[in-house]
Amino acid sequence: MSAEASLFGLTNLPYGVYSVGGSAPRVATRLGDHVVDLATLLDDDVFAGSSLNPFMAQGPDRWAAVRAAVTAALADGLPAEGVHPVADVTLHLPFEVADYTDFYASEQHASNLGRLFRPDSPDPLMPNWKHMPVSYTGRASSVVVSGTEVVRPCGQRLPAGGGSPELGPSARLDIEAEVGFVLGVGNDAGTPIPVTQAEQHVFGVVLFNDWSARDIQAWEYVPLGPHLGKSFASTISPWVVPLAALAAARTATPEQRPTPLPYLALPEPWGLDITLEVEWNGEVVSRPPYASMYWSPAQMLAHLTVNGASTRTGDLFASGTVSGPGRDQVGSLIERGGDFLADGDEVVLRATAPGANGTTIGFGEAAGRITPARTREHQR
Numbered sequence: 001m002s003a004e005a006s007l008f009g010l011t012n013l014p015y016g017v018y019s020v021g022g023s024a025p026r027v028a029t030r031l032g033d034h035v036v037d038l039a040t041l042l043d044d045d046v047f048a049g050s051s052l053n054p055f056m057a058q059g060p061d062r063w064a065a066v067r068a069a070v071t072a073a074l075a076d077g078l079p080a081e082g083v084h085p086v087a088d089v090t091l092h093l094p095f096e097v098a099d100y101t102d103f104y105a106s107e108q109h110a111s112n113l114g115r116l117f118r119p120d121s122p123d124p125l126m127p128n129w130k131h132m133p134v135s136y137t138g139r140a141s142s143v144v145v146s147g148t149e150v151v152r153p154c155g156q157r158l159p160a161g162g163g164s165p166e167l168g169p170s171a172r173l174d175i176e177a178e179v180g181f182v183l184g185v186g187n188d189a190g191t192p193i194p195v196t197q198a199e200q201h202v203f204g205v206v207l208f209n210d211w212s213a214r215d216i217q218a219w220e221y222v223p224l225g226p227h228l229g230k231s232f233a234s235t236i237s238p239w240v241v242p243l244a245a246l247a248a249a250r251t252a253t254p255e256q257r258p259t260p261l262p263y264l265a266l267p268e269p270w271g272l273d274i275t276l277e278v279e280w281n282g283e284v285v286s287r288p289p290y291a292s293m294y295w296s297p298a299q300m301l302a303h304l305t306v307n308g309a310s311t312r313t314g315d316l317f318a319s320g321t322v323s324g325p326g327r328d329q330v331g332s333l334i335e336r337g338g339d340f341l342a343d344g345d346e347v348v349l350r351a352t353a354p355g356a357n358g359t360t361i362g363f364g365e366a367a368g369r370i371t372p373a374r375t376r377e378h379q380r
């Protein structure tokens, strides 16, 4: 078995959407180097469609029952029907993204970016940062699956040395290595999700690359936050790893001081021991540790809904860039203090986490290649 295949054993069993030879997309799981068609395996039409949304909407009791059924059905190996080598299939966006919110939950990253974007400020963190998981809401329509090419964005940016803004291709195109959380079941308007109830709503986890045009972002972000510097593309991995597969990866979050308000307080706040890997043009340049994130997934979800905002099946919230203290642990290129992405560059995110019974599980890849800006279309 290949090293990659070993990350997709019986303790993982992620969900994705595949097609083969031009067939209609359907839901599958992955075991080793094969995808397994779930409508065939379980004789259940909820998996015969082209997204995970109908299954995710069925709720946590069904998620547990299906995971148990898939585990039992595959315990003795691959079935006779509905099996394809993963190399032979096309993997699609696994769920319809309903709404998308991006947090900023790494103290290390927020501090690094604060120093870069506000060099004259005495404190790199804004006064609100340790009181709430801050975020902005982006465009669900620009979330794309791994392998989708990323066209270099154009936008307003200031010329080097100042002056008036110009429209043109970003010269400071960057990545943000993040973890995304997919909601299976939402909440009604006016009924916040308590911090203790995240597991009843969060279906699973994807890898997330929030491509970022730093020059566009730096000019536009005051006072309403990032927009066009981010909204051209965000890449997710094709497999949604269920939260149930990550039980062994749970770990305490770093100590939170000052103590968060009661709606954000958990007796035992849990993060996830996921180690990301950033590969840039074939070379691993960083291994960001998700376990170092200050704000936990349950806290992000509680904050997202505390004002009574409704959420729904397919909502996606991402953690913000994952950065540890070392230069080889940062989740963006700007924090390395060096070069940005050139046309033709490819970035691949991968990750591993502890699975049940001493295993290690994987997430697949969130990969994207930069193609040149389509400047002519912007200059008409």
Ligand code: CA
Pocket: 102, 103, 176, 178, 210, 320, 321
């Ligand atoms: Ca981000």
